[in-house]
Structure formats: structure tokens, C-alpha cells
Amino acid sequence: MPKVAMVEALSMAMGSELRADKDMVLMGEDIGINGGVFRATSGLQEEFGDLRVIDTPLAETMICGMAVGMAAQGMRPVIEAQFMGFVYAMVDHMISHAGRMRHRTRGRLSCPMVLRMPFGGGIHAPEHHSESTEAMFAHMPGIRVVIPSSPSRAYGLLLAAIRDPDPVVFMEPKRIYRWGKEEVEDDGEELPLDVCFILRDGTDVTLVSWGAMIKETLEAADKLAEQGISAEVIDVATISPLDMDTIIESVEKTGRCVIIAEAARHCGVAAEIAANLADRGIYNLLAPVKRVTGYDTVMPLYRMEMKYLPSVERILNTVKKVFAVS
Amino acid sequence: MSATVASFSVEYHQFLDRDGRLIGDDTPELAKDFEKLISIYKLMVQTRTFDFKAIALQRTGKLGTYASCLGHEAAQIAIGSAMRDEDCFAPMYRDYGTQLYRGVTMTEILLYWGGDERGNDYSGPRHDFAWCVPIATQCLHAAGAAMVYKLRDEKRVAVTVVGDGGSSKGDVLEAINAASAYNLPLVIVIMNNQWAISVPRSKQNSAKTLAQKGLGAGLHSVQVDGNDYIASHLVMEEAIERARNGNGASVVEMITYRLTDHTTADDASRYREDAEVEEAWKSEPIARLRKYLESEGQWDDKKQSELEKEVAKMIDIAVKEYLNTPSPGIASMFDYMYAELPHDLQAQKEFALKEAE
Numbered sequence: 063m064p065k066v067a068m069v070e071a072l073s074m075a076m077g078s079e080l081r082a083d084k085d086m087v088l089m090g091e092d093i094g095i096n097g098g099v100f101r102a103t104s105g106l107q108e109e110f111g112d113l114r115v116i117d118t119p120l121a122e123t124m125i126c127g128m129a130v131g132m133a134a135q136g137m138r139p140v141i142e143a144q145f146m147g148f149v150y151a152m153v154d155h156m157i158s159h160a161g162r163m164r165h166r167t168r169g170r171l172s173c174p175m176v177l178r179m180p181f182g183g184g185i186h187a188p189e190h191h192s193e194s195t196e197a198m199f200a201h202m203p204g205i206r207v208v209i210p211s212s213p214s215r216a217y218g219l220l221l222a223a224i225r226d227p228d229p230v231v232f233m234e235p236k237r238i239y240r241w242g243k244e245e246v247e248d249d250g251e252e253l254p255l256d257v258c259f260i261l262r263d264g265t266d267v268t269l270v271s272w273g274a275m276i277k278e279t280l281e282a283a284d285k286l287a288e289q290g291i292s293a294e295v296i297d298v299a300t301i302s303p304l305d306m307d308t309i310i311e312s313v314e315k316t317g318r319c320v321i322i323a324e325a326a327r328h329c330g331v332a333a334e335i336a337a338n339l340a341d342r343g344i345y346n347l348l349a350p351v352k353r354v355t356g357y358d359t360v361m362p363l364y365r366m367e368m369k370y371l372p373s374v375e376r377i378l379n380t381v382k383k384v385f386a387v388s
Numbered sequence: 389m390s391a392t393v394a395s396f397s398v399e400y401h402q403f404l405d406r407d408g409r410l411i412g413d414d415t416p417e418l419a420k421d422f423e424k425l426i427s428i429y430k431l432m433v434q435t436r437t438f439d440f441k442a443i444a445l446q447r448t449g450k451l452g453t454y455a456s457c458l459g460h461e462a463a464q465i466a467i468g469s470a471m472r473d474e475d476c477f478a479p480m481y482r483d484y485g486t487q488l489y490r491g492v493t494m495t496e497i498l499l500y501w502g503g504d505e506r507g508n509d510y511s512g513p514r515h516d517f518a519w520c521v522p523i524a525t526q527c528l529h530a531a532g533a534a535m536v537y538k539l540r541d542e543k544r545v546a547v548t549v550v551g552d553g554g555s556s557k558g559d560v561l562e563a564i565n566a567a568s569a570y571n572l573p574l575v576i577v578i579m580n581n582q583w584a585i586s587v588p589r590s591k592q593n594s595a596k597t598l599a600q601k602g603l604g605a606g607l608h609s610v611q612v613d614g615n616d617y618i619a620s621h622l623v624m625e626e627a628i629e630r631a632r633n634g635n636g637a638s639v640v641e642m643i644t645y646r647l648t649d650h651t652t653a654d655d656a657s658r659y660r661e662d663a664e665v666e667e668a669w670k671s672e673p674i675a676r677l678r679k680y681l682e683s684e685g686q687w688d689d690k691k692q693s694e695l696e697k698e699v700a701k702m703i704d705i706a707v708k709e710y711l712n713t714p715s716p717g718i719a720s721m722f723d724y725m726y727a728e729l730p731h732d733l734q735a736q737k738e739f740a741l742k743e744a745e
Contacts, residue, residue, distance in 0.1 A: 123559060123562050127528025127532065131517075132532040132533070155525060164727070168508065171517070172727070307731075
């Protein structure tokens, strides 16, 4: 079986479900003949036609608002925001309608849609193409937020997101779209939403991360192993709802926790994890919970972006501080 | 060199003048279908009587903030009577006339404005969208519904309503544009009641009509006297059937007047003159249709008095049903958030239930 990158695995998942579910359609800008600006929908219009893989006018609010309407009438739209920086025109429909549809109609209508988008920094992109504002969506009731960090998890989680009966925001870490190729069987098997994945077992410190930062986190774990420190690495994967049980269980074992995220720090998902650890895991902690995050600044243009994003070195320095306490 | 490459016009339609007299040379068949006109008239009276009752309930602390539909009865009921059950209605928040026609109950309207989500669980067409408070967003939901009917090759039409104020929002223009790009079976009604809370129509923009927003994307775009039921029904019917037959979407601007406050939380005397409102009452839709029916020998004071009694009784039953509806209960905050409650919300639900003990 040939190895595929995340972006190809995403394409495989969409193709697999388009084949299986006649109610599913893709909508977005440049997703048709062009296959998406990152090629995540490459070849799909050719296979399924322009009534299933639908290029849209350049109007983000329209794409999302129509998806809400289509989902409520029984289809499964999977829409793409070309970059996360352009998703804000869609937010009104996500918070005011997608997340509320089932609740406010007592289940009479629902909103089984997926909003996909590439997000995050590190690819030398222009302004507005590099932010990580997953916490914004995670704060909205009624919406799942899912972030894969490998080709196989991208395949299984996207399938689960499309089949989910409720709205899912599916954020794709574009910096690792083509990193870490794996063999991914196109078997239509989904992975569970709402659970974290333990990527590496360890006993001394729990490193919690998601998205593209998984790459640096795993590298940091390798470096720590060289120093004789055994790090457990957890990929949160589903940001909302958060599987705190897996994280707390790990911290019960390691007694130490460092959370790594490329998003800004204030009110971020890392803060939510830390608050839950303070609430439910404090007696197992040997040292303060530390966060390695982006800064609470505007995401810099690309000349400085690697200084904004957490590096392996920053992760290692933070772990060192944790061990300095205990 | 210069040449005209495209030119446009917007037609205005009216059959009944404000005194209930037929105008123009072509008398439509509908004007002589008295059985239908009387049933419509009855629903208009019911809608208005219900509206007054809802305001009275709010004033006495038995209903939350309520958005009145006073003055919109003909326009709203015309939308309803031009639609089929299988069509889809995406309302704004004061479209009770259309909704009562389609089978939403008065009890459900009261439940919604009485702070209970069960009001949105309509017994009317189950596929219709719920009341929409975020201005103009419903236009895109209707466009999405129309897209589904088109993709599935179903002969169904989506109809949505937005106000003159709402027509300034991007969602309307994006829905119009989508309808044009995909040739959607969609009708967008701009309910021009002259006021967006305190901002008059003249401050939304300086265009001669709001209907012409549709022309920018090549849609069939017309204006109608929204206080004339006959014209409103015929214009809507034409637009809906045009959409059903694959001949494209329409923008219909209905000219009417909001005869009372924006909602019960508003006080229109702060920003508009009594004289303007008094003048608007002279064009209101119910008296107009009644005068026409009377002039044709189809209606009289005795029938009116019987109707009023009948309507009062129906409303009384609905109000009692609303007031006697038990609390939805704490679990109801959680139970419809997802098809299956996630673990964290399950824990919060258990906590909330325990706290309430």
C-alpha cells in the first residue's frame, strides 16, 4: 500500500463518503476542477460531477448559510473555507444557526454539516492565512471541533465528522498537510470523535497537543528520551467536547503536564485543559501545569512566524522548568 | 462609442385601492373567488386579533417581548396562500400570517415568545425553518433549501422574508447572487414596512425600489402593494410557479407599513410622527378587503360580529393552552443539544439536575 500524506487522506475520506452517501455534497471556492488550493478535493469533481462537488461564488457567508439550509433539509454538505482567515464571515451562521438548530427546534430540524478549513502558521503564507483560532469555535455550544494530526487520523476523523448527525468544524493543520506520510487503507472505517489519542506512552511527563504542533511535540519527546525523561504524548484531536478523562489518567501516572498549542495563550484550549487539571487532577500533580503557546499578539507576517510558533526548544525549556520544581 | 448593453425596469402591481375599489382594466379571477377571499379575510382578522391579544399578554407579564405583525396581514397571508405545503418557508420573526396559513398554531407562537423552544417544534410543515432573529440570515437558509430541491430534482420552492432594514445586509445579496448562479427555485420577499426599528426606509439607501436589488443578479424583480391581498397573492403565485418550473428566482418587494412598535420593548413615538401612522392606517389591508367584500355584497356587520366571536373563542383556547403548558424542565436545556449527549454535557446535566433538587 502506498504511503499518503494528510491532504491525500482527506481527499480519500471525502471520496469514500461521496461514494457511500448520495446526500453528501462538497461546496467551496476552487474545490472543483482546481481541486482546492491545497488539492484536498483533487479529482473529486471529475469523479462525482459538478452537482456533488460544487464550486461556489466567492462568498463565504453564502457558502455557510446555504450549508445550514441544506443540512436542515436533509443533505450533508461538507463545505470548505479556503483558509481559516476567511472563516469569520461564516461564524454568524455557525454560532447563530448550525450549533442551535437541533436545540431550538426540539429536534425537528438538525444540522449535519462539516466546515473544513486549513489553519495555522509555518508555511510562509500571506497575511490572514496563518492564525489558529480554534478556541473561538470550541466556545460555541452545539458544535464539535476536530483537528487531525496524521494521515490516518485525518481519514478516520473526517469520515466520522461527515457521518456525525450534528455540525462539526474540522480544522486541518496545513503545515503538516504533506508531513508524516503513512499507509492509510481506504476502508471507510471511521475513528471515534470525542476521544484523545495517546501517541506515545511515557511515565515522567504528559505532553498534550493537537494539530501541527504534534510534530514538534513528538520531536521534543524524542529529545527528552535521550535525556532519560519518558514523555507520554497525547493528541487531543477532538477539541470540543474535550476528553479530559484520558488526559487526567495520564497525569495520574506522570504527575507532570505541559500543554503545547500554536494558538494565542489567553482563553485558549490549553487554558481549558489546565483548568480541568486544576479541578480534577491537582492531587496527582508534582509540579505546576505549564503551557507552551503562541503569544497574545497578532500572528506576525512570515519573517517572524517561526519565532511565534512554539519550537522544540521552547517545549524542552518548559519541561525543564517543570522538572526543576519536582 | 457607447451603447446600452442592458436596461431594466421594476413593475408595481395593485388591484385594490385603499378604499377597496378594484382598479385597472383587468379584473383577475381571484377578485371574484369570494369563497377564497372570505376565508382569507377571516384569517386576516384572526391574525390581527391574535396579535392584539399577544401584546395584551406581554403588557400583563404573561408573555416575553413580542414582535407584532400589525399591518402586515395581507402580505403575509398572500405568501402563505401562494405556497404549497411541500414548499419551504424561512421566516423572519413576525411572519405569523404566513405561518398560521401554513398550520403553525397560535399556541406555538405564544410558546416561542413565552420563552419556550417547544414553540419552534411546529405542527405546520415540519420542514419549514424556525423563526429567525439574526437579521437576513434566513435568506441563505432558504437558498440552501432551494439548492437541495434543485439537486434532488424536486418541484419545490423555498420562500423567505426579510425586512427593508434587513435588505441592507450582505446575506440578502449573497442569497440573490446564489439564486442567480445556481438558478435556484427561490423567492425572496422584501417586506418593506418602512421602518427598521427607528430607521426609516429612506436611510437604508436612496434607490427608488428595494426590489431592484434582484436586478443586479438578473432576477425577476417586482414590487407589489402588500396591503392589497389580491395583488400580493397573484404576484407571489407567479414568482413561486416561475421558480417551480425552473424559470428562476424572484425578488418581490411588498410595500406595507408597520402600524405599531417594532416589538413590545420599543416605543415608536420616540422617532416617528403620529400623523404618519394615522395616514398609514388609511391604507391598512383588512379594512380594504372588508370594504371590497361589502361592496360586492359578500360581507356585512352581522357576519363580522359572528367572526369576531368565533375568533375570540379560538384565541382564548390557544391562550389557555399556552398558559397551562408546564415548564420544559432542566433536562430540556441539554437533551436537544446533540443527537447523542457528549460525556461532558452529560456530567453538566447531572450537575444541573442535582443543583435543582
